[in-house]
Amino acid sequence: MQLIARFALRRQASSSEFMAGVCLVSGGAVHLRHKSARMLQALVRDGATQDVSILAEGDDLVGQCSCGSGPGEVCRHQVAATHAAWLQLSADE
Ligand SMILES: [Zn+2]
Numbered sequence: 001m002q003l004i005a006r007f008a009l010r011r012q013a014s015s016s017e018f019m020a021g022v023c024l025v026s027g028g029a030v031h032l033r034h035k036s037a038r039m040l041q042a043l044v045r046d047g048a049t050q051d052v053s054i055l056a057e058g059d060d061l062v063g064q065c066s067c068g069s070g071p072g073e074v075c076r077h078q079v080a081a082t083h084a085a086w087l088q089l090s091a092d093e
Pocket of ligand 1: 065066067068069075076077078
């Protein structure tokens with residue numbers, strides 16, 4: 001799921017938000033709270049701490065973030081959460 005998520009988010013996020021999200025991950029700003037096949041929850045420190053959740057619905061990903069990004073919008077915190085989960089998954093294998 002994480003692999004799919006990564007590419008789906010890359011497609012939905014603007015490239016600047018995508019890069020900002022990857023930077024947050026390398027800066028250690030992401031704390032994964034919950035990770036399952038269908039859901040991901042994370043806290044992302046970016047000035048304030050943002051509460052991010054990503055749900056897999058079929059082939060679609062529905063992300064929510066406390067920073068106030070609109071529906072269908074993919075903010076850097078959502079990118080960061082998904083990217084961090086993907087990295088952790090690759091490290092586990
Ligand atoms: Zn956000």
